[in-house]
Amino acid sequence: MKKQRLLVIGGGSTYTLGMVMSLIEEKKNFPLKSITFYDTNAERQESIAKATEVILREKYPELEEFNYTTNKAEAYQNVDFAFVQIRTGGLEMREKDEQIPLKYGAVGQETCGPGGMAYGLRSIGDMIEIINELRQYSPDAWILNYTNPAAIVAEALRREFPNDHKILNICDMPAAIMVSYAKILGKEIWDLVPEYFGLNHFGWFTNIYDKDGQSVMEDIKSAILNDGFLPEDSEIVNDPSWIKTFKQVETMLRDFPDYLPNTYLQYYLYPSQMVEKEDQNNTRARQVINGREKRVITQCETIIREQSTENAHLEVDIHGCYMIRVAASLAYNRHDTFIVIVENNGIISNLQDDAMVEVPAALTSQGPKPFAVGEIPTFQKGLIEGQLAYEKLVVDGWYEKDYNKLLQALTLNRTVVDAPRARQILDELIISNQRYWPAFKTKQLV
Template sequence: MKLTIIGGASAYTPDIIEGLLREHALFAGGELCLHDIDDIHLRVIERLARGLVRTAGADLRVTATRDRAEAISGARFILTQPRVGGLKHRALDERIPLKHGLIGQETLGLGGFAFAWRTIPLMLEIVEDVRRLAPEAWIINYANPAGMVTEAVLRRFPDARFIGLCDMPTGLQWGIGRLLRVDFHRIALDYAGINHGGWVSRVLLDDRDVTVRLRRWAALLGPVARLLPLREETGTVRLFREHGMVPDPYLRYYYYKDQILRHLLSAGRTRAEVLMERLPRLYEHYAAVALEERPVLKEHRGHQSHADLASQVIAAMAAGRPTRFVIQQRNGGAVRHLPPDEAAQFPAVVDGAGFRPIPQPALPREEAELIAHIKASETLNVRAAMEGDRSLAVQAAELNPLGAPRPLAGRVIDELLAAHRPYLPQFA
């Protein structure tokens, strides 16, 4: 069995490899192939990966290549996590909208739109390569903005063996598990919506509904959360208390838009700029532990839930072990208030044959309308990215709840197009 990671030089990769190695017997005698265009960091991760394989006592060969076709050929699972333009261009996605009084965010609003313009063409090329060079392979996607990437792939390749992932629902499971003092793998979510825009109507612990119990805690914690700075955890508690459902934490950007915008405008650095300072030290750590005979990671790029989700999905498919996850794929009626032929995010049972959606109950009207509104703007932006159509991008910017009316929408879109020009040949 061959597993390929496209974007293998990412700082997220070592944790994902550790997750895969927890069930390394599934991949015994196989190959782990890392692909990236960043040769320096690719070689660091390659050396570290070989050390992690030794530490786990796994029978797994590690290879690395800058040749994408070589990486894809013969693979059974392909994890995609490229970042087109790197953190430098993510910083532009965040900073340019802020100059105009708009939220700059990696996956939401006009920053997320610009990221989609860069990522979608590459992901479509990758899927086309996989269909030609590894037609039986499953693509497990982490590339952001994940929802718009999934929408584009399904539009171009309706039958693609493709599953989009986001670690936000898994992060909610982890947080709820910690609150209930249980292993978060015992938690399941009834989730309906899109990537970074959905609601959990029920929380299940070993198939028992514990939502009412959690609502009581939210009622107690809500007043305290209102007194604390608006962050992921406090925003989630506040929205849960106000709506009676657990939100995707990113919904705070829509419901508390003005408060978050003030914070972003007053902050000295964007999130990308913070990461640009931090990541060199993280790669230094990776390089240092890679020299050890049995390396052990002491520093990590992201939350445990990120690596756990990708590795668990691949393991469930490799083992043919039916397991429930929240995924992104064609809606097909699983999320009632969204178009059935477009991408959505919902629970599904994943196994060796693929996935089976678990239909979700309808959301209340107010919450459903906001998500449908966001989805409609993102679908327009996907078309803009695929067709290289500036006018569609402007329409999407006007429609999005974090966007802007004319003429400001056009000015921000033009500035983003100019800033990312080397990565946007479709708009030429």
């Protein structure tokens, strides 16, 4: 089995240690020759990288090489797989993305609604630059992108790189939900086979099967309605906000019992409730800054100081394992089934072909082979078409530098649905994103 050369773009992410632990956990499935971290923030990456050196020395001694750098030419050479996890603007901009909509009574969330638009408009240019430069040095590398907001980024990359079939956009949220399904059933997530359709952060499980082919959908629904629903993935299991989010699944299931919802649908189905429970002075970004970020920094400092992981609480998470198993299926032609983001092209037969949809696919060395979904019901189709129009208008706005397209996008979005409010939010987001967004032109009547 060929050993792979892996590049992690965004090596300074607070999720990187979990990814490293997942690489160690999955090393028989996805053996590595080398790991390279690349980040534009040298100081942030160095702390993560120096802790990683200790972890790898203890737990992955057979790894031949580990490097970290801020030099693109050095990082991008001879790559087999690139995992991309960037956050343009950092948590500072995430906090503004969340605060500004809340100020006007709209959902403040990093991937949904106005915050998702703001984050997406910052991400598009950097993602295009990364791929163009990476292709100069490693033209045949698989690029697995899980930079948020994945739906907007995937739409932009579809337009920019229509013939690059080794870019795959993925999200671990369906897997994080399935970890909780598996817990309910007393099984492992890898024992479950999902049927699913939608857009990223905007979809539904239509069925879940065990490895014997038996549907366990009704068992899961019954357990959620009778006993509630909680996160189980190690990264979010004790997070109060995520606990509330998973509990909201019971409400969604009672209101719309046909399918099991992605947790992010709460922002679109109950936007008023979502606004009421948020605090502008203690957004999710602030909670991450004071929580996970501090925890990871402290953990790295401990590992570096002691040159040991003995007193570090390191865990494998589904975020990392999902990415790695996706990569392994692509690398070794395993045909394993994962939920990924692909161009529709008839998969959902009553949805436009150029939609970037999130559906199950068999992953092969030739890329994803999606399974047909067929026609979807009117309610879900109506919701998806509105969200899809929003996503496409955001990307239109970025390419055309068109203020009016962004205004249309926010007015369509179910978290806003009010043109004057959309304009207020957009105008303030433009001011806060001056360093990152292009200059948008307004079409005026004459």
